[in-house]
Amino acid sequence: MLMSARNSLLAATLAAGLTGLPVAGALAQAAGPGEIVGVWETENRQLKLEMFDAGGTYAARVIYGARLMEADGQTFKKDAQNPDPALRDRSLQGIVFLSSLKWNAAEGRWDDGAVYDAQSGRTLSAQVTLVGGKMELRGYMGTPLLGQTVVLQRTR
Structure with a gap:
């Protein structure tokens, strides 16, 4: 049950509503x-994000997340579960939900990141390959x- 809870938490974290996508076995090619x-998007278009250089680390902001939208499909929900009460009324539109990724040349990936789960208000560790x-x-x-992996493809 603990593993199931972690998987559910990550799916919500990534705002994609995914239950896990296959991960390629090839080595990193960065x-x-x-x-x-x-700009990156899942194949099912449930999550779209913009990765950017945050001055020595890398981060991502939400462009679109199906689970982050109100019933009208156009208005972003509020950050109601944020542990900081002062942020609970902010819109989830454009929030930086992935931060602090550092390039690890030896491993060919970005490590030591943090991903924010707006549905629970928790922050998890993250890496990108x-x-x-x-x-x-x-x-x-x-x-x-x-953990759980979500695969995205570049759109721009």
Whole structure:
């Protein structure tokens, strides 16, 4: 049950409503740290984000997330579960939900990141790997082995 709760939490965190996508077994193919900068989207278009250089680390802001929208499909929900009461009335539109990713040249990936789960108000650890031109965003609690990966493709 603990594993199921973690998987559910990550799915909500990534705002994609995904239950886990297959992860390619190929090695990371990133040429350098700036390779993740751009706009990325899941194949089912349930999550769209913009990765950007945050001055020594990398981060992402939400462009669209199906689970972050009100019933009208156009208005973003409020950040009602934020642990900071002062932020609970802010819109989830454009929030930076992925932060502090650092390029790890030895491993060919971005590590030590944090991903914010707006549905629970929790923050999880995150890492990103580029495989076959796709971005694998992994959120986890404790160890990456206990996490879940969402695969995104570059749109710009």
